[in-house]
Amino acid sequence: MSTLAPQVVPIFATPFGVVRLPQAQTLNSSLAELFEARATQEHRPASGTPRGRLFLSRDDLLTWREEPVRQAVREVVSGVTSVVASISELSGEELAALAVEARAWFTIVRPDGCVPATSYPNTSWLAVYCVTAPEPSEQRIDSSVLRLYEARLETSFQDPAHPRSRVPYRRGHCTWRPVPGEMAVFPAALMHEIALVRAEGALILLTAAVRFAGGSGSWMPPW
Amino acid sequence: MVKSALSLQPVFAVPLGAARLDSCELLNRELEALFLAREDDEHRNSRPSHIPQRETFESRFNLFRWPETCVQELRKFVLDTVVATVLQATRLLPADLARLALHNHTWFHITRHAGSFVSHNHPMASWSAVYCVRAGESVPEEPASGLLRLFDPRGGAGAYRDPANASLHPVFAPAPLEFRLSEGQIIVFPSYLFHEVTPFYGHDRRVTVATNCWFT
Numbered sequence: 001m002s003t004l005a006p007q008v009v010p011i012f013a014t015p016f017g018v019v020r021l022p023q024a025q026t027l028n029s030s031l032a033e034l035f036e037a038r039a040t041q042e043h044r045p046a047s048g049t050p051r052g053r054l055f056l057s058r059d060d061l062l063t064w065r066e067e068p069v070r071q072a073v074r075e076v077v078s079g080v081t082s083v084v085a086s087i088s089e090l091s092g093e094e095l096a097a098l099a100v101e102a103r104a105w106f107t108i109v110r111p112d113g114c115v116p117a118t119s120y121p122n123t124s125w126l127a128v129y130c131v132t133a134p135e136p137s138e139q140r141i142d143s144s145v146l147r148l149y150e151a152r153l154e155t156s157f158q159d160p161a162h163p164r165s166r167v168p169y170r171r172g173h174c175t176w177r178p179v180p181g182e183m184a185v186f187p188a189a190l191m192h193e194i195a196l197v198r199a200e201g202a203l204i205l206l207t208a209a210v211r212f213a214g215g216s217g218s219w220m221p222p223w
Numbered sequence: 224m225v226k227s228a229l230s231l232q233p234v235f236a237v238p239l240g241a242a243r244l245d246s247c248e249l250l251n252r253e254l255e256a257l258f259l260a261r262e263d264d265e266h267r268n269s270r271p272s273h274i275p276q277r278e279t280f281e282s283r284f285n286l287f288r289w290p291e292t293c294v295q296e297l298r299k300f301v302l303d304t305v306v307a308t309v310l311q312a313t314r315l316l317p318a319d320l321a322r323l324a325l326h327n328h329t330w331f332h333i334t335r336h337a338g339s340f341v342s343h344n345h346p347m348a349s350w351s352a353v354y355c356v357r358a359g360e361s362v363p364e365e366p367a368s369g370l371l372r373l374f375d376p377r378g379g380a381g382a383y384r385d386p387a388n389a390s391l392h393p394v395f396a397p398a399p400l401e402f403r404l405s406e407g408q409i410i411v412f413p414s415y416l417f418h419e420v421t422p423f424y425g426h427d428r429r430v431t432v433a434t435n436c437w438f439t
Contacts, residue, residue, distance in 0.1 A: 051364070051365065052364065112336075114422060116421065117342065117372075117374070117419070119381070119382075121381050121383060121384035122383060122384055141274060142341075147341070149374075150417075151379075151417075155344060155346060155415075156347075156348075156414055156415035157346060157347065158346040158347060189379045189381075191374070191378070193342075195341070196422060221383070221384065221385045
């Protein structure tokens with residue numbers, strides 16, 4: 001029996017962008033030094049719980065005056081905009097007419113530390129830029145990866161063909177290994193984590209929550 | 224201004240069963256000693272569904288077929304609790320349930336310092352349960368150490384937040400549910416729920432038994 005080849009397309013797809021920021025990459029050593037120096041109580045959020053293996057800063061990097069931070073944040077926001085432009089039906093002019101709102105913070109994860117699963121309200125995009133990363137380990141392949149959680153509950157039924165489905169139809173979490181100079185961009189409502197760091201050295205990230213405002217009829221809640 | 228009485232109720236609710244095995248100290252010590260004695264390649268799950276971690280030992284899924292008295296005593300308590308949860312959560316009557324065959328995959332975990340288990344759910348099962356044999360050392364400076372975290376299935380429900388939905392009563396709030404299990408405690412939940420064990424930072428060990436159940 002012969003059949004026509006079916007047309008199969010992904011629906012309900014989640015955008016995930018990877019952007020390389022060569023200019024920011026040249027700043028990584030300055031950023032790392034600055035962030036390490038400021039991983040102190042003074043720069044922790046008021047509600048932040050001190051944890052020995054994890055430091056999350058306040059989300060005020062856009063107010064920092066140091067040029068490496070200002071430049072890195074500019075490039076991160078620009079990278080997010082390029083991802084949005086690549087999937088949007090807005091023209092370049094229409095997108096440029098929107099105001100970009102952002103908050104950014106830094107994260108230091110030390111060996112045996114992780115960033116617990118989280119997502120962010122009232123924002124569209126999350127950008128995770130890697131400043132420094134421990135060497136990958138063949139023995140611990142998920143060490144320090146960004147893990148984006150599978151959220152589809154229909155996964156509770158599966159038949160023998162499901163586990164062998166191809167990307168983008170494969171079920172399960174998606175992972176991205178942070179590489180210095182690279183940035184992952186994805187919807188901020190997506191539950192995600194940084195898996196346990198199972199190697200020597202610190203994982204240092206600059207994370208930005210980004211949204212667009214100012215279109216006709218749009219209203220934005222405060223952060 | 225609303226004048227008539229308002230009816231407010233949780234909808235789309237997730238059933239969660241909780242129970243505790245009384246006088247479980249001796250049983251748990253026997254179970255722990257047995258598990259430690261069998262923490263080897265012969266009893267290790269040889270086909271793990273997730274990336275194995277050396278800090279967490281996962282046994283094969285045939286635990287409740289072991290003949291040891293302590294295992295069979297635990298089997299009765301765990302499966303009885305699952306059945307009690309099913310009876311409360313469904314319209315099935317005891318006689319209906321008695322006609323069904325209850326199948327299970329059951330295993331133990333031994334988690335040591337910095338061990339965890341990634342978020343997952345359990346396909347092809349209806350009910351899952353976790354029983355705590357040994358809670359492990361609590362670590363005050365790591366308050367999230369060794370938690371069983373059930374993720375809220377209302378994915379994205381918290382994406383928009385303003386003052387009128389930011390402080391919902393717990394029963395309505397879209398947020399994960401966390402348990403620091405204590406010895407003898409069992410939690411039963413639908414197998415579709417994603418859940419994880421957060422990194423355990425105690426310097427001893429955390430020992431649990433987990434089961435997935437399905438009925439035919």
